[in-house]
Amino acid sequence: MPLDPEIVKDLHRRMVRIRFFEEAAGRLFEANKMPGFIHLYVGQEAVAAGVSVALRDEDQISSTHRGHGHLVAKGGDLNKMMAELMGKATGYCNGKGGSMHICDLELNMLGANGIVGGGVPIAVGAGFANKYSGNETVSVVFFGDGSTNIGAFHEAANMAAALKLPVLFVCENNGYAEYTPREQSMAIKDVAERAGAYGMPSKIVDGMDAMAVFEATESALVSVRAGEGPYFLECKTYRYYNHHGIQNLGLSYRTDEEVEEWKGRDAIDAIEARMVADGVASEAEVEANRASIQAEVDEAIDFADSSPMPDPADLLDNVYSDAVSSDAVSSDAVNSEVRS
């Protein structure tokens, strides 16, 4: 049964939005306009898009160090995203978080995370709150293949299964953890084999095929929403750029051929070809959509560029929810008051 054309268009739109945002971010990083580290999502768009199209607005998602794509897919505001990556006051986190901590709690995007695996227990906590509240909301956690080697992942996965929580585990297996190939850090063929350790159902899906990811997510969500406990989805995918930054080819730990091979299966190329072939959209319509997204990205760059840096006077804001206590604990603040 062919997919609803609106869904196909939505998948396409979200993927292109991620791609263009990330390419722009990469160029700005290269031009030294973006401080810190940057982990681009380019190549993996089908996963974030495929999963998020299947979600309801109230479903939560949690992310990793490679988190831009997930927020874009959930509907993130590109202005606020670009501004945050540039460390501007108008960014999602007022410049305090940056790439690795970007979040939008109103969109139920519970945040990127700088600690590999660190977000998984938190996502499980959100799943717990859903069950506690008796609603049908699902908490979705994205994580890399490499992060399944860390203890926090294991504890959280087991906790979700033991407590039968509505959590969808989405493993983005891109074959590498930084510069180490996956095979070297686990003696199994598929990451999904780990689901068995928790008694979790699992499925492996082509992470370069947005429609396949969407369909797998939809069917996984049925059991998760029905209260049957967590589900593990492994998406085989690939990152086009280096772990960090914008180098693409000529990397010591992978061959250029491998990169080209995966690029030959590009999820956006594939979906565009299919859209045209199936008559979902004309080439011109596809082009127009791309152009309008590019315009949105360009505007985001302008917005971020023209935004002010945060004011150092705000440095100590939001350490605590109450200003009082955060003053009380700051010995420097107390200094002026009680210095004799």
Add this chain to the structure above:
Amino acid sequence: MPLDPEIVKDLHRRMVRIRFFEEAAGRLFEANKMPGFIHLYVGQEAVAAGVSVALRDEDQISSTHRGHGHLVAKGGDLNKMMAELMGKATGYCNGKGGSMHICDLELNMLGANGIVGGGVPIAVGAGFANKYSGNETVSVVFFGDGSTNIGAFHEAANMAAALKLPVLFVCENNGYAEYTPREQSMAIKDVAERAGAYGMPSKIVDGMDAMAVFEATESALVSVRAGEGPYFLECKTYRYYNHHGIQNLGLSYRTDEEVEEWKGRDAIDAIEARMVADGVASEAEVEANRASIQAEVDEAIDFADSSPMPDPADLLDNVYSDAVSSDAVSSDAVNSEVRS
């Protein structure tokens, strides 16, 4: 093929030695002669005995909070053990460690551990050293069913598999973690299902049958010694006493019937019956062995009882390997020297 009678006798001897030691320790604890916590191994003797009879002297073992049995099985000196449990200067750790940190590095018993799962990474490190040195030594780690829920276990198991280290994982599944039944904290039937997450071969064995444990260990060790990587052995067993202390029946989290049922399959009773039936030993010989072990335990009590408490003057010894540095960091020590 029936087992070598010498092995059967050895299994019996080690189990009785554990049982009598633990029963004595329990009585001393009840009489308030043993400070701190005490986690008795009674009921699980077949596991420690079955595994350790299959080991070579140079093989290392690592243990848990429920660690007395493993040290006794590896040949631990009951005098030093009893003295340690009583906090005496003549104990294995000079009274500094107690029940949860008992160890004998000369016997390659790398220590009990007060942190659930905390010893597993350390055991894997010992396995690494064996591989590094190119010898055939194996590192064996004992751990409870409950400890497989903690991150350190997961990381260590995966590390052992990824690096193909000579480590034998022995899970003592006694059905409970403190007061929580196993089923409640993991959504799987057998703990051994977890081995698959690491690509580790595994086997489930009756942990109330010392001969079965011995045979399973022997065959597991073949592949481990051959450099084929770690192996996971799940032993189904039961602790007769409460998690901590000496209560046995009337506990809220398990039925007395369950306790009696497991006691009906007591490993020592079973092996004694078989020894007599198979003509390995006469009833009188069995009784004589028991008596001589009881004498050893009684002597250990006397030894411990008559041993001195540690001298508070030794409080700061062995924080570091060099006395110099441990003085240098002790601001109290520095006090007297530089106080004006």
Add this chain to the structure above:
Amino acid sequence: MSGRELSYLQAFNEAMHQLMAEDDDVFVAGEDVAGKGGVFGSFVGLLDEFGERRMIDTPISEQAIVGLGIGAAVAGLRPVVDLMFMDFVLVSMDQIANQAAKLKYMFGGNASLPMTITTNGGAGLSAAAQHSQSLEAMLCHVPGLKVVMPATPYDCKGLMAASVREDNPVIFVKHKRMFGVKGEVPEELYEVPLGQAAITREGSDVTVIAYSRMASEALAAAATLADEGVDCEVIDLRTVQPLDIETIVASARKTNRIVVVHEAVRFGGLGAEIAAQIQEHAFDHLDAPVARVGAPFSPIPFSPALETAYVPSAERIAAEIRATMHRPAPGVTV
């Protein structure tokens, strides 16, 4: 309700009953908190009253327990998550210090984390090096956390109420050796505000600053010193983060001599911060160096013979007070 006595543990337990009754968003998750009611009985009776939905026995997974609290708090609940022993904060330190403490700030304020982590600290039960620690100095060094360490049944209840109602991550540390200590506790729920120390004894000669079990040892030492003619002021900090530096400094300026006491290792303990701040804020008022009593620089030994020597006591505090009193004031040459 004056005269009604409860133990430290009962006071905590009563607070939990009342807090759960008043707010359905409050739940408890941890190892053996439900069926067993907590290793030390802190949560006894809550399963019967509030059921399995709100009392959750978890696997042995300290990282996931704290993470569960964080995620549930961000999603709008008011979790109480339990770590059996304070030593286990080291197992879940990433979730506590890298995640819970920083989340609100990293997110530019767009999150609220009304989570309380309860745990049991302190030595004195021969529980050895991994079940006896006092690790509050580590937690107080992490911006974003609050750390509460009650010393009386009254405070145990009132501070727990304030902690659970607080919108920031709080670590609430009971002392293992105080569970049976009795004291007056009102029946109704009340708050003891976080960040306010209590002057538990007024005095003029020297100030002894302590918290948790050492607050009562300090009072005992003060009683001894009173017989010797030394009038001690005793401050029970109650909350170690935020630290009530105003009360500390005011007392220092009054008595001019200070002894800070804690059970934690002296080197790098909270006493160092307190001493440093006192000399910053009351330099000209000090007649003697700020003295510190704490554990020596070693892990905690198992044997009672050693543990007794290790843990600070009323005697050691008294000795330090005497030494501080005997020190001639500046300008007086001996």
Add this chain to the structure above:
Amino acid sequence: MSGRELSYLQAFNEAMHQLMAEDDDVFVAGEDVAGKGGVFGSFVGLLDEFGERRMIDTPISEQAIVGLGIGAAVAGLRPVVDLMFMDFVLVSMDQIANQAAKLKYMFGGNASLPMTITTNGGAGLSAAAQHSQSLEAMLCHVPGLKVVMPATPYDCKGLMAASVREDNPVIFVKHKRMFGVKGEVPEELYEVPLGQAAITREGSDVTVIAYSRMASEALAAAATLADEGVDCEVIDLRTVQPLDIETIVASARKTNRIVVVHEAVRFGGLGAEIAAQIQEHAFDHLDAPVARVGAPFSPIPFSPALETAYVPSAERIAAEIRATMHRPAPGVTV
């Protein structure tokens, strides 16, 4: 060999080459240490020279990485295990503080733990709250650990040699912003002993105590103050545990005014311990309170505009030195 210059990173790398060459028991395990040569290149070239047996890329498993080191050390090897960022000590804190630090003591001395944990600390790269921390105060509070924080290429090599040859667990913290800093480094392997501070500038008016990157900021501040007629003594601690309290106290007694500086959060930082000890040991010598410069009480912000305000600098140190100098000596009323 005088005049031979290496960078901080090259000095570390050279030490590793020489230490591995001299002792086959030395190996390196950690994430991306072999193929990549470490995230910042610390271990580059070692895989080629020593092969896969001794250079081990591990899974992302900080607890198991440290545990691997502990077990291998107990079994007789001399492991170097790497944590990419100092923030990750919080992920493996149980193995570091409950296991490695206490093992020898708990075992009554029957174990030796010649393990070095290497890591990269400090802010200044806009790496935000979870990749920029200076957490040494937590580690120094744990008896059984040694903590080394070199500030120069010379020390980076010499302290690493001493750390690896040491029979206790050592945490060796490079500073992320110092990798390119150059300095004289002898070619042969030499040791800078643990626990000995360096007086990097002699002076008479005020002592500035610092370590890691702040040691050079302190020197810069001292240069500024020299122009203003203030003669600073600067101490680079080099090792923060053991702390060279003799050198500190001797200098305090000489200059009578002290500023302690670190990049870590001021509250509960090592500066508190140092200030507390100085006033204990040199009370009558102090003309002003021991001043402390450290990070304010917040997580580390991402934006350069905020991070610059957050991290202590030569300017802030200079300002604190001036404030300390302007304080009238006791007895002088203004």
